[in-house]
Amino acid sequence: MSTTDKATTETPDPASPAPDAADSADAAAGAQLSTAPLDDSPTGPAVGIGVIGWARWFWRQLTSMRVALILLFLLSLGAIPGSLVPQSNVDALKVADWKREHSSWVGVADKLQLFDVYSSVWFSAIYLLLFISLIGCIVPRSWQFVGQLRGRPPAAPRRLDRLPAHTTWRTEKTPDEVLGYARTVLRGSRFRTEPGKGHVAAEKGYLREAGNLIFHVALIVMLVAFAWGQYFKSEGGKLVLRGTGFSNTLTQYDDFKSGTLFDPDDLPPFSFTLDRFDATYEMTGPQRGTPRDFKAYVTFSDGAHGTPQKREIQVNKPLVVDGSKVYLLGHGYAPIVSVTDPTGKVIFKDAVPVLPQDANLTSTGAVKVTDGYKDKDGKKEQLGFNAVFVPSFAGEGMGTMFSQFPALLNPQLALNAWHGSLGVDSGLPQNVYRLTTTKMEPFKDESGQPFKQKLALGDTMTLPNGAGTVKFEGIERWATFSVTHQPGSGLALAGAIAAIAGLAGSLFIQRRRIWVRAVTGEDGVTVVEMAGLGRSESTKLPQELAELAAQLHQQAPSAPDPVEETPEGERG
Amino acid sequence: MTPLAAAANENLAEISNYLIYSSMAVYMLAFFAHIAEWTFGSRSKVGRTAAALTGAKEAAAAGAAATAPAVQVRGKGGATAVLDQPKVTTRSATGARDVPDGPGAAGGTVQGDLYGRIAVSLTALAFLIEAAGVVARALSVQRAPWGNMYEFSITFSTVAVGAYLVLLALKKNIRWLGLILVTTVLLDLGIAVTWLYTDSDQLVPALHSYWLWIHVSTAIFCGAVFYIGAAGAVLYLFRDSYESRLEAGRTPGRFRSSILERLPSAASLDKFSYRINAAVFPLWTFTIIAGAIWAGDAWGRYWGWDPKEVWSFVTWVAYACYLHARATAGWKGRKAAYLALFAFACWIWNYYGVNILLSGKHSYAGV
Numbered sequence: 042m043s044t045t046d047k048a049t050t051e052t053p054d055p056a057s058p059a060p061d062a063a064d065s066a067d068a069a070a071g072a073q074l075s076t077a078p079l080d081d082s083p084t085g086p087a088v089g090i091g092v093i094g095w096a097r098w099f100w101r102q103l104t105s106m107r108v109a110l111i112l113l114f115l116l117s118l119g120a121i122p123g124s125l126v127p128q129s130n131v132d133a134l135k136v137a138d139w140k141r142e143h144s145s146w147v148g149v150a151d152k153l154q155l156f157d158v159y160s161s162v163w164f165s166a167i168y169l170l171l172f173i174s175l176i177g178c179i180v181p182r183s184w185q186f187v188g189q190l191r192g193r194p195p196a197a198p199r200r201l202d203r204l205p206a207h208t209t210w211r212t213e214k215t216p217d218e219v220l221g222y223a224r225t226v227l228r229g230s231r232f233r234t235e236p237g238k239g240h241v242a243a244e245k246g247y248l249r250e251a252g253n254l255i256f257h258v259a260l261i262v263m264l265v266a267f268a269w270g271q272y273f274k275s276e277g278g279k280l281v282l283r284g285t286g287f288s289n290t291l292t293q294y295d296d297f298k299s300g301t302l303f304d305p306d307d308l309p310p311f312s313f314t315l316d317r318f319d320a321t322y323e324m325t326g327p328q329r330g331t332p333r334d335f336k337a338y339v340t341f342s343d344g345a346h347g348t349p350q351k352r353e354i355q356v357n358k359p360l361v362v363d364g365s366k367v368y369l370l371g372h373g374y375a376p377i378v379s380v381t382d383p384t385g386k387v388i389f390k391d392a393v394p395v396l397p398q399d400a401n402l403t404s405t406g407a408v409k410v411t412d413g414y415k416d417k418d419g420k421k422e423q424l425g426f427n428a429v430f431v432p433s434f435a436g437e438g439m440g441t442m443f444s445q446f447p448a449l450l451n452p453q454l455a456l457n458a459w460h461g462s463l464g465v466d467s468g469l470p471q472n473v474y475r476l477t478t479t480k481m482e483p484f485k486d487e488s489g490q491p492f493k494q495k496l497a498l499g500d501t502m503t504l505p506n507g508a509g510t511v512k513f514e515g516i517e518r519w520a521t522f523s524v525t526h527q528p529g530s531g532l533a534l535a536g537a538i539a540a541i542a543g544l545a546g547s548l549f550i551q552r553r554r555i556w557v558r559a560v561t562g563e564d565g566v567t568v569v570e571m572a573g574l575g576r577s578e579s580t581k582l583p584q585e586l587a588e589l590a591a592q593l594h595q596q597a598p599s600a601p602d603p604v605e606e607t608p609e610g611e612r613g
Numbered sequence: 614m615t616p617l618a619a620a621a622n623e624n625l626a627e628i629s630n631y632l633i634y635s636s637m638a639v640y641m642l643a644f645f646a647h648i649a650e651w652t653f654g655s656r657s658k659v660g661r662t663a664a665a666l667t668g669a670k671e672a673a674a675a676g677a678a679a680t681a682p683a684v685q686v687r688g689k690g691g692a693t694a695v696l697d698q699p700k701v702t703t704r705s706a707t708g709a710r711d712v713p714d715g716p717g718a719a720g721g722t723v724q725g726d727l728y729g730r731i732a733v734s735l736t737a738l739a740f741l742i743e744a745a746g747v748v749a750r751a752l753s754v755q756r757a758p759w760g761n762m763y764e765f766s767i768t769f770s771t772v773a774v775g776a777y778l779v780l781l782a783l784k785k786n787i788r789w790l791g792l793i794l795v796t797t798v799l800l801d802l803g804i805a806v807t808w809l810y811t812d813s814d815q816l817v818p819a820l821h822s823y824w825l826w827i828h829v830s831t832a833i834f835c836g837a838v839f840y841i842g843a844a845g846a847v848l849y850l851f852r853d854s855y856e857s858r859l860e861a862g863r864t865p866g867r868f869r870s871s872i873l874e875r876l877p878s879a880a881s882l883d884k885f886s887y888r889i890n891a892a893v894f895p896l897w898t899f900t901i902i903a904g905a906i907w908a909g910d911a912w913g914r915y916w917g918w919d920p921k922e923v924w925s926f927v928t929w930v931a932y933a934c935y936l937h938a939r940a941t942a943g944w945k946g947r948k949a950a951y952l953a954l955f956a957f958a959c960w961i962w963n964y965y966g967v968n969i970l971l972s973g974k975h976s977y978a979g980v
């Protein structure tokens with residue numbers, strides 16, 4: 042240790058405030074510096090005390106610091122598997138992949154609820170026990186703390202020189218004068234003081250305990266807020282084509298998830314139209330193609346008949362409406378395709394959204410012509426096309442349909458044509474981005490191969506045998522939005538702020554006591570003693586005591602020393 | 614397509630790279646200077662710990678007074694000389710070993726001390742160069758330099774060294790950390806320039822937010838300072854077993870003694886580590902909360918058990934566990950130190966492991 046701060050390195054052991062536990066009178070002075078429960082080693086309940094005895098024993102165990110410690114440790118360990126095994130509420134597809142790859146583990150993993158760790162029985166058990174323990178800990182501690190606030194700083198221990206920080210000097214002032222000054226000095230430093238017989242007791246730093254209690258209560262508040270949010274939340278996704286709109290009712294969503302207590306009537310009424318969507322990409326460098334900026338321009342109306350307003354939605358800047366938030370999640374392209382029947386009549390023209398498969402927006406989808414098509418013989422049929430769309434095709438002869446860049450540098454659309462029944466009338470829910478070909482036949486080219494063709498913008502392909510034509514007319518954009526309603530987040534935030542404030546109080550404030558004793562010595566000169574005791578580990582106590590002593594010393598300066606004695610301890 | 618708002622300034626990026634490489638060279642020199650400090654320091658007479666533990670109380674008192682002339686240990690009830698100021702006597706806790714702190718790497722030798730000072734000066738110089746490198750990187754991309762793992766790494770070591778230098782400037786007894794710190798900084802930078810290097814570039818849209826400044830800067834800061842706390846905990850474990858060997862009357866090997874003897878006492882190291890960890894914990898709490906708020910803005914949910922979130926939570930709970938352990942009598946000392954190390958291991962894993970091995974929404978790592 043460097044020479045300067047030796048005096049400050051020795052601080053008391055917080056768990057045994059009085060240096061000599063044997064000296065019980067002194068121990069009393071240090072008692073109640075905290076409301077922490079005593080760490081009594083666990084002993085079983087006495088034999089024959091019955092159910093109530095066991096229950097009490099169990100409760101004492103549960104609310105002890107030791108068990109809190111173990112539960113906390115279990116909580117940290119228990120959270121780990123959820124980061125290693127995919128979670129079904131985060132990404133169900135990944136869960137399916139994982140199950141395929143680790144098929145021998147699936148049984149065990151399912152039993153252990155490894156795909157739903159954070160709602161599993163065992164994880165819930167850990168945190169519920171912890172929070173019961175926490176409540177069982179906070180309640181008595183709060184009462185104790187109130188008691189301590191009402192009480193007064195305890196009387197000085199008999200031997201002040203045994204406390205962790207101590208100083209003494211002799212002065213010619215009378216004891217009463219010294220104690221009077223001492224109270225003023227201590228009060229000047231915002232200590233609570235209590236005069237006693239021949240001494241002044243003082244205490245400061247109650248906020249530490251308050252902070253600690255606030256912190257632990259705030260943890261409960263955050264848990265409650267989180268649970269509240271889980272029960273009442275809702276989250277829906279919607280793909281919106283440019284130029285089209287969305288209004289916030291259940292039926293409009295593509296997918297919708299909600300907590301068990303959510304009521305669809307709670308959806309705030311609003312609507313918006315997507316006017317424009319801009320995406321910017323890195324054009325050069327090794328990160329070419331990395332998105333830089335996404336912006337959706339919408340016309341938004343609040344309420345059922347609100348006045349339309351222009352708004353922008355960006356990735357980090359959701360639109361906030363009445364407790365719900367509208368987030369911009371993703372974007373993509375929708376090739377505009379028109380289809381004519383054998384007579385040349387346009388029976389279909391629509392922008393068909395395709396779903397991005399990679400970062401360069403190679404996208405796949407399906408064009409489904411459900412109505413209005415009759416083949417050459419006048420027979421009613423349905424048409425279907427599997428579509429692969431690339432916004433930036435590498436160029437002829439460059440092989441595969443993989444996009445080289447996410448923006449529209451060289452858009453190409455590849456179609457596989459099918460006819461027959463799309464199966465949409467079967468009543469089963471269908472994926473709009475995928476063709477169900479069980480009841481369909483592929484069109485065949487001359488060589489009998491399934492018919493497919495790649496189209497550039499404006500190209501038309503003719504289906505075999507005069508079955509009609511398909512034209513790649515244009516490209517539209519779409520954006521996906523997620524509308525979330527997450528109640529309780531305000532409460533969670535309040536809890537979080539309280540937790541940080543409480544924690545700072547708990548960790549940075551130190552609760553400590555200082556005693557000043559002044560008695561007349563044998564030679565009629567007053568002996569002043571000052572000592573301090575802190576509960577927590579801090580360097581500051583001896584420094585603080587030295588500063589207070591210096592102030593007091595100004596008013597009660599040292600008396601001349603009897604010459605014959607030399608102070609011991611200065612040999613070194 | 615709109616043109617890019619800020620094309621990376623290639624020149625500045627290159628300057629940044631040169632600065633980082635230069636700082637590595639200077640850290641290397643600091644490393645050798647520290648080695649010299651330890652080597653020359655070993656010529657000193659050490660062994661005061663043993664004296665304090667096995668010898669008479671007198672020896673301990675003498676040792677304490679020798680290192681700390683500012684404190685006068687006064688006799689109980691004895692008369693005192695006329696004082697300008699009353700002097701405060703401190704007592705250590707019961708049960709704690711009454712052991713003086715070691716003299717530091719230089720071992721109290723003049724030559725060792727000279728090398729130590731050179732090492733610290735070189736470290737300070739390397740710090741300035743490295744910090745300039747980080748700033749140049751930030752200017753080259755006109756954003757916070759925390760967009761990928763390379764940038765995290767160079768900022769991380771800059772902050773760790775900065776914290777160390779600040780503690781030194783505050784006259785804290787921390788020079789014992791020098792060699793370890795410089796070594797790990799070299800390791801960190803080596804990994805950064807070899808494996809993690811990413812050309813300076815813009816950010817993906819999810820990172821466009823002022824929360825980047827708040828959340829990521831505090832995360833890096835917490836990690837860097839937690840690192841210092843963890844280093845203290847490791848040394849505590851070594852020093853503690855050394856002291857208990859001495860206490861048991863055994864003689865540890867010469868090499869071991871020579872190193873451990875020069876460190877602060879186990880009690881001091883333990884306290885140091887605790888204070889660092891406790892001081893950073895509220896900030897780490899804040900970091901996680903700030904991250905949650907940002908996630909709420911960017912992804913529509915403030916907590917979704919994404920791997921990065923899971924490990925931040927695990928780290929947080931582990932540190933909370935450590936703080937509880939310190940408040941519980943039976944868990945102080947070595948057990949608590951192991952918890953602190955576990956917590957820090959979680960932090961490191963969250964940084965390297967989760968970024969590289971696990972995928973999640975936070976996968977912008979850019980490696």
Ligand code: HEM
Nearest residue numbers: 075077078104105106109171174175178260547933936940
């Ligand atoms: C949700 C779980 C919990 C967390 C995250 C947590 C966290 C913390 C933290 C960070 C501290 C500050 C450490 C300090 O002041 O040195 C603390 C202190 C404390 N906690 Fe907890 N705690 C939890 C549960 C509990 C439970 C269940 C109990 C009761 C058995 C408890 C009792 C205490 C006590 C008595 C202190 C004060 C220690 C002291 O003054 O040094 N905590 N806790």
